[in-house]
Amino acid sequence: MRTLFLFVFALSLLVIQTAQASTPKDILVMAFNIDEIISLDPAGIFEFASAEYAANAYDRLINYNVDNVSAIYPGIAESWEISDDGLTYTFKIRNGVSFASGNKLSADDVVFSLRRVVLLDKSPAFILTQFGFTPENVKKTITKVDDYTVKIIVDQAYAPSFFLYCLTSTAGSVVDKKEVMAHEKDGDLGHGWLKTGYAGSGPYTLRTWKASEIIILDANKNYWGDAPQLKRVIIRHIVGSASQRMLLEKGDVDMARNLTADDLKSLESNKDIKIQKRAKGRIYYLGLNQKNKYLKIPEVRQALKYLIDYKGMEQSILRGKATLHQAFLPEGFLGALEETPFSLDIEKAKALLKKAGFENGFTVNMDTRSAEPVTSMALSIQSTFAKAGIKVEIIPGDGKQTLTKYRARRHDIYIGDWGPDYMDPHTNADTFARNPDNSNDAKFKPLAWRNAWDIPEMTRKTDAAVLERDTAKRAQMYLDLQREHQRVSPFVVMFQDIEVVAERANVKNFILGPSFDSNFYQYTTK
Structure with a gap:
């Protein structure tokens, strides 16, 4: 199997290198940070890149x-x-x-x-x-x-x-x-095999996956719906924005998926490249672990919400790639709250910290994925927190490392993003504002649980909202819930994502949807 993979991988790279100024007409090659992919089994997929694969x-x-x-x-x-x-x-x-x-x-x-x-x-x-x-x-x-x-x-x-x-x-x-x-072992329902295998009926089939290296998909010749327009999709794991941009400019890839604002700006005058944008449901936030002796104090949580340069990051680090948003429901969802009550206010934050007994600050860790834009966001937050005496030690890691730690509640502060699992407002309310069991061995482990936030009353309100069949009443319930959440939660919601894809001019019909699992390759042509 390893020999076969190396042959396929080498062959795909040879095709790309031989083409030099352009990739083969019937193959789409994209540069994409896919280090977060842990499993390809739809019953276990819970990350952005792997959900796009499944779609x-x-x-x-x-x-x-x-x-x-x-x-x-x-x-x-x-x-x-x-x-x-x-x-x-x-x-x-x-x-x-x-x-x-x-x-x-x-x-x-x-x-x-x-x-x-x-x-x-x-x-x-x-x-x-x-x-x-x-x-x-x-x-x-x-x-x-x-x-x-x-x-x-x-x-x-x-x-x-x-x-x-x-x-x-x-x-x-x-x-x-x-x-x-046929691949079941010890009653695992085939999970061990399907983590790296394939058993679907979609427009594309899995040919190869090498973690943090490459995914190769082939068109499903027997697909029941509209036939895929390209015979193959190659997803190359490229972490750096500059590297993605250079490969795109040279024609070695057809698309770059993780470009920073600066790299996007440098492409504006390149007539061979076009930019596609789509507002997404993904939001960027900080999760403050309530097991931490400092972060569990309400005044401290509130102070941190005034120690972030929201507008500065929106206009620089995130320029054109995200917009200011401070509620857990993304814009476009039923009952989404568009109020943004927090801004950088050092003096107000200091007063709250003094009230909590920490006028000299304290030290905490922040776990962050080694990828943009969260790396630059973490540095900005580290800088503004320091102005109120809070020292932040940034702990970088790849997607798997940071998520594993976060899911085990072993972080202090986690900076990351969250996308809806489906398009109903309960998808985010259920994870940000509901935690039916805060014990370490809880069966359900939403984001509120990951941050050890015990909220029986808010959980009841969230449960009531999902049962309301009157749409107007239900929308109001979510508005009320978000306002309370903004005031008291250990979440610092900062931005709503705008996905930006840079494409070679000949790429057509790559579909960007409103969620991470509604980006589709099926109709793409070159």
């Missing part, structure tokens, strides 16, 4: 229009019905779909895929288990009616869009039951 390699039960997210349309499920009591969803599965393996897709695969997410209980499992599915009841609540009909019973009458949007997420991906179970 292009797997089919989901249903989808939404990237230009009008309120419009949900069929995927593997060609139609659905909801019972009058709001508890039972019946899906008709599309007939005539085959997996890349050649196996026919049926209700068995859909039931297996959804149950598998619950049974494996990896990071994205909460997207489904929040509807009452458990390993004990999943055989009764997610069932096959016939070869092309699936019935799903939820535990409460939620706002219908909430459940449907969850099925548009990576957790709603359909895997090939026969192929996966």
Whole structure:
């Protein structure tokens, strides 16, 4: 296997190098920081880059229009019905779909895929288990009616869009039951194999993945929908913005995905390169661990919110790549709060710190991924915190290192980003404003849990909002929740992302959606 990989990798690089000024016409080559990818199993995927991979390699039960997210349309499920009591969803599965393996897709695969997410209980499992599915009841609540009909019973009458949007997420991906179970070991439902393997029916199939090096995808020749326009997509792991820019300018790559504001500016006069932008649901924030003796104090948390140069970073580090935003729901979501009450105010921060008994400051660590823009953001925050006597020790690491530490609640301050798992407002409320169990061995581990924030009352308010079926009332509930969250939470929400992709002029129809798992290669041409 290693010999095969080295051959494929060397061959792909040879093709790129031989072309010199341009890449092959039927191959898309992109420079992209993909070091955060831990697993390729849709039941375990929970990072931006891997979710984008899944969106292009797997089919989901249903989808939404990237230009009008309120419009949900069929995927593997060609139609659905909801019972009058709001508890039972019946899906008709599309007939005539085959997996890349050649196996026919049926209700068995859909039931297996959804149950598998619950049974494996990896990071994205909460997207489904929040509807009452458990390993004990999943055989009764997610069932096959016939070869092309699936019935799903939820535990409460939620706002219908909430459940449907969850099925548009990576957790709603359909895997090939026969192929996966052929690789099962010790009852793992094929997870060990699928972490690096492939069992999908999407427009592209996995050819090669080498962690922190490369992903190669091939067009699925038997895809049931619109055929992919390019025969191959090569994603090269390139960390540095300057390196990505130079490869793009030389024509060694067709797209650069992680350019800084400065590198983007330097490309403005290059007629061979164009810039594509799309506002995303991703937000940048600080997570303040409430296990830390300083950060658990309310006045300290509030002081830190006045020690960030929001406007300065927006106009320099993030120029054109993010916009000021200080609430956990991104703009564009139902009930999103657009108020921005915090600005850099050193004296106000000092007064709050003095009230807390820390007028001379203190020392904390900040974990940050070694990638832009968070590296530069961390340096800016380190500088402004110092003006109030707070010394920040920056601890850099790659995506896997920082996320592993953060998920274990071993950080002081974590600087990172968060993107919605689906397009309903509960997606962010559930993780920023809900923590049903703050114990170390809790089953559910949202961002509030990661930061050890025990919030039973706010959790109740979040639970009530997701059950409200009156849209106007529900929107107001989220506005109220965000205002309270701004005042008291251990989260410093700073910016909403604008994804920027620099492309060679001949690249057409690379689709940027509003979320990290709605970027699509299927219609891209050169």
